[in-house]
Amino acid sequence: MTVGAETIRQQATRPLVASVRDLRVYFEAKAGRVHAVDGVSFEIRDGETLGLVGETGCGKSVTARSFIRLVPTPPGIYAGGEIDFWSTEARRTGGDPVDLLEIPHDDMLAIRGDRIAMIFQDPGKALNPALSIRSQMAEVFYQHRSEEILMAMGPDVPWIVRRAARQQTTGIERMLLKIPPWRAKAAQLRRMVDDLVSQALTETQIANPRKIMDSYPHELSGGMKQRVLIAQALACNPDLLIADEPTTALDVTIQARILELIAELQERLETSVLYISHDLSLVKEICDRVAVMYAGRIVETGTTEEIFSNPAHPYTRGLMAAVPSATHKRGKLAAIEGTVPELIDPPPSCRFNTRCPYAVDICRTTDPTDVDLGESHRVACFIYDTSLDSAVRPSRERRTS
Amino acid sequence: MTTMSTERGTRQKSTDDRAVITLRGVEKYFPIKEGALQRVVGQVRAVDGVSFEVRPGETMGLVGESGCGKTTLGRCISGLASPTGGKIYFRLPDAAAARLDEIDAVPENERTQEQRKEVARIDAEHGITQLSGVGWRTYRRNCQVVFQDSFSSLNPRQLVKDIVGRPLRVYREASGQELTEKVVSLLESVGLGRQHLYRYPHQFSGGQRQRISIARALALDPEFIVLDEPTSALDVSVQAQILNLLHELQSERGLTYLFISHDLGVVRLMSDRIAVMYLGKVAEHGTAHELFEDPRHPYTEALLAANPDISAEASEMKGLSGTVPDPANPPEGCRFHTRCPVATPACGWEVDDAVAWLQTNETLLAGLLDVERRSNFEATLVFSDAAAAGAVDDALQNANVPAPMMNALADLSSDGTRVHIRFTAVEPVALEDIGGGHLTACILHTSQGRDNRE
Numbered sequence: 001m002t003v004g005a006e007t008i009r010q011q012a013t014r015p016l017v018a019s020v021r022d023l024r025v026y027f028e029a030k031a032g033r034v035h036a037v038d039g040v041s042f043e044i045r046d047g048e049t050l051g052l053v054g055e056t057g058c059g060k061s062v063t064a065r066s067f068i069r070l071v072p073t074p075p076g077i078y079a080g081g082e083i084d085f086w087s088t089e090a091r092r093t094g095g096d097p098v099d100l101l102e103i104p105h106d107d108m109l110a111i112r113g114d115r116i117a118m119i120f121q122d123p124g125k126a127l128n129p130a131l132s133i134r135s136q137m138a139e140v141f142y143q144h145r146s147e148e149i150l151m152a153m154g155p156d157v158p159w160i161v162r163r164a165a166r167q168q169t170t171g172i173e174r175m176l177l178k179i180p181p182w183r184a185k186a187a188q189l190r191r192m193v194d195d196l197v198s199q200a201l202t203e204t205q206i207a208n209p210r211k212i213m214d215s216y217p218h219e220l221s222g223g224m225k226q227r228v229l230i231a232q233a234l235a236c237n238p239d240l241l242i243a244d245e246p247t248t249a250l251d252v253t254i255q256a257r258i259l260e261l262i263a264e265l266q267e268r269l270e271t272s273v274l275y276i277s278h279d280l281s282l283v284k285e286i287c288d289r290v291a292v293m294y295a296g297r298i299v300e301t302g303t304t305e306e307i308f309s310n311p312a313h314p315y316t317r318g319l320m321a322a323v324p325s326a327t328h329k330r331g332k333l334a335a336i337e338g339t340v341p342e343l344i345d346p347p348p349s350c351r352f353n354t355r356c357p358y359a360v361d362i363c364r365t366t367d368p369t370d371v372d373l374g375e376s377h378r379v380a381c382f383i384y385d386t387s388l389d390s391a392v393r394p395s396r397e398r399r400t401s
Numbered sequence: 402m403t404t405m406s407t408e409r410g411t412r413q414k415s416t417d418d419r420a421v422i423t424l425r426g427v428e429k430y431f432p433i434k435e436g437a438l439q440r441v442v443g444q445v446r447a448v449d450g451v452s453f454e455v456r457p458g459e460t461m462g463l464v465g466e467s468g469c470g471k472t473t474l475g476r477c478i479s480g481l482a483s484p485t486g487g488k489i490y491f492r493l494p495d496a497a498a499a500r501l502d503e504i505d506a507v508p509e510n511e512r513t514q515e516q517r518k519e520v521a522r523i524d525a526e527h528g529i530t531q532l533s534g535v536g537w538r539t540y541r542r543n544c545q546v547v548f549q550d551s552f553s554s555l556n557p558r559q560l561v562k563d564i565v566g567r568p569l570r571v572y573r574e575a576s577g578q579e580l581t582e583k584v585v586s587l588l589e590s591v592g593l594g595r596q597h598l599y600r601y602p603h604q605f606s607g608g609q610r611q612r613i614s615i616a617r618a619l620a621l622d623p624e625f626i627v628l629d630e631p632t633s634a635l636d637v638s639v640q641a642q643i644l645n646l647l648h649e650l651q652s653e654r655g656l657t658y659l660f661i662s663h664d665l666g667v668v669r670l671m672s673d674r675i676a677v678m679y680l681g682k683v684a685e686h687g688t689a690h691e692l693f694e695d696p697r698h699p700y701t702e703a704l705l706a707a708n709p710d711i712s713a714e715a716s717e718m719k720g721l722s723g724t725v726p727d728p729a730n731p732p733e734g735c736r737f738h739t740r741c742p743v744a745t746p747a748c749g750w751e752v753d754d755a756v757a758w759l760q761t762n763e764t765l766l767a768g769l770l771d772v773e774r775r776s777n778f779e780a781t782l783v784f785s786d787a788a789a790a791g792a793v794d795d796a797l798q799n800a801n802v803p804a805p806m807m808n809a810l811a812d813l814s815s816d817g818t819r820v821h822i823r824f825t826a827v828e829p830v831a832l833e834d835i836g837g838g839h840l841t842a843c844i845l846h847t848s849q850g851r852d853n854r855e
Contacts, residue, residue, distance in 0.1 A: 055639075221724045253466065256706075260718075282709045324664070325669075327693075330669070332648055339608070
């Protein structure tokens with residue numbers, strides 16, 4: 001998906017949906033604090049797809065989960081930074097954003113699954129094996145759409161049915177719902193929710209949704225389960241969809257179909273997407289902008305075109321060279337030597353210095369700052385920091401290791 | 402030690418006149434058992450008639466989606482599962498292979514006593530299921546496996562020294578100080594060192610654990626290694642390191658690999674020749690270059706189209722509709738026809754396809770009482786009332802029906818509450834050479850298809 005310069009300029013002026021500033025998430029461990037996310041900043045604009053790329057353990061999933069506060073605390077610690085989020089209303093009225101890390105738990109419950117939804121990596125684990133697809137899907141509507149449903153049912157809804165729609169019924173009340181005066185209304189409520197569920201499933205191109213609703217997760221194939229999860233995530237038409245490696249567990253042929261589906265729904269519903277992946281070739285296909293993470297930090301951001309045609313950071317360049325491609329002839333790959341460093345109380349330094357072929361002294365002692373390379377292209381590397389004296393500055397012409 | 406050296410089997414100087422592994426119609430069926438008596442009610446055909454050979458020093462790639470039988474085939478070859486049909490030969494000389502071809506051309510019941518004896522002799526000498534004693538040990542030490550999941554393939558309670566030294570101990574190759582030194586040199590050959598000897602697997606990263614697995618596989622200096630998705634659990638930068646290591650080891654030691662993977666980019670990088678598997682059968686087989694530049698099977702084309710490629714210019718990924726069919730009841734004709742974008746009427750349309758198509762509509766099959774199946778190509782659907790039967794009859798003549806399926810319908814008639822469906826019966830598609838060792842099982846490219854079309 002190549003994006004022209006014109007559309008990039010348009011996108012840069014689009015309203016913000018979320019803005020992450022200096023996010024820090026640490027984990028308490030015996031040996032010290034693991035700096036899983038260590039000062040991450042990026043923005044997501046209306047209707048765009050931002051790809052967050054990086055290897056295992058670079059903190060990309062923790063960053064994503066922070067949006068809906070799914071990082072367990074303890075052992076996690078939100079050590080700083082903020083995630084500002086503008087809902088559709090806030091954007092329309094020019095209102096203030098909410099800080100997702102600060103708002104009370106109840107407000108978070110209202111946002112999670114409604115304004116911000118998430119698709120998880122393994123569809124086999126994200127669905128409850130003991131519940132039918134119908135009841136798992138219905139929960140989204142009971143949780144976030146109960147008032148609208150009650151409104152649509154008309155004025156004379158008995159209190160007990162209202163409680164049922166809000167999922168507040170006790171065991172005795174649920175038994176009471178089975179007796180005549182309330183039975184008809186309860187059935188009407190169920191039918192309405194069923195209609196919504198089947199409508200949501202139809203959106204994801206599931207043929208015969210009524211049959212799928214009555215099945216259990218183990219009866220469905222991986223691709224089908226992922227479709228159900230997408231339907232669940234998009235049921236409330238969220239402002240931001242977080243897709244955490246949604247196709248890693250799927251075969252390539254199914255993966256392509258699921259990505260087509262996400263792209264199509266995104267276009268129709270005008271949802272912004274934060275797409276997390278370790279697969280550079282996938283990100284290239286589907287994202288408008290890309291942020292590359294390494295060891296808890298973002299090392300490079302830019303449009304897909306900028307990143308892929310002109311990668312700046314040595315890590316991004318190394319990563320790209322290491323991806324085998326179908327056009328590669330038989331032979332060797334350019335691998336990045338070494339391993340990811342320990343993130344326990346790291347000293348100020350470029351995190352990539354241990355594996356970087358150009359690293360010099362300054363890389364080992366100072367945190368690099370972001371350098372602008374173009375309109376939207378930023379890189380955290382001393383090679384491009386022209387304010388430095390050339391004697392201490394690393395250079396791409398000079399391999400040091 | 403003398404017996405040991407025969408066991409290792411001095412690697413023949415000229416290895417051109419034999420294959421390392423030869424598969425001839427290998428089948429692996431798993432029984433489906435049901436009820437209190439565990440009666441066998443059906444069979445999952447995980448591998449269903451696969452034939453190919455792996456020549457010395459080459460890398461054979463095996464690609465396919467999950468559930469296509471590639472791992473099962475790898476397990477059969479490495480002796481971890483015994484095939485239920487067909488033959489796997491180890492170090493089969495070309496002369497013997499030619500003899501087998503000749504004899505195979507003769508129908509089973511017309512073979513002479515001598516021909517039978519000859520087959521039995523070749524089986525006993527090279528067939529891995531009949532090997533015994535020294536032959537079996539020679540085979541096992543020369544055929545090693547590296548598994549996908551290094552968490553579950555390394556014993557968490559053993560030290561690296563014991564894991565890597567275990568094969569040497571079992572084959573009494575070394576002991577004591579000599580063993581330690583051998584383990585050290587093995588670790589060094591995979592990029593680890595003496596400092597790692599006395600550690601447990603959990604102290605290593607995924608890439609390092611996979612290196613330990615490779616060191617263990619190399620311990621007995623094997624000729625052949627089955628690599629079952631060795632890098633699919635690793636990150637790209639680590640994957641590149643491991644793939645490079647495998648390359649180096651191959652050129653240093655003249656190893657032969659069977660490389661199983663679902664990642665087309667990785668397979669292209671590693672393999673000389675590639676077999677594409679679909680639902681237990683080989684769909685296409687050729688050199689890596691042929692397969693990627695000139696694919697001759699729609700499934701290979703679909704895999705290539707769906708594969709995201711970092712170096713491609715703004716490509717559009719295309720997926721496949723539908724899911725992989727049930728291997729317990731594989732489709733007739735070409736097994737790929739249910740998902741094939743270029744399917745023809747001669748590809749093996751059957752009753753199940755018609756039913757699957759009807760099921761996409763919620764209401765059509767609601768009144769279905771019974772299916773009287775005469776064969777996979779012919780059945781009568783019995784409905785509760787004539788209206789439902791009429792609706793199904795109409796639906797199958799509807800313009801929405803996939804055109805190839807519609808054209809394959811030989812007979813469609815409704816009679817009250819009964820709908821009779823009959824498709825033209827077709828033979829299973831055989832793998833055929835379309836020039837220079839490039840094999841495909843698509844009737845668009847084979848002579849079988851040409852005959853059908855004429």
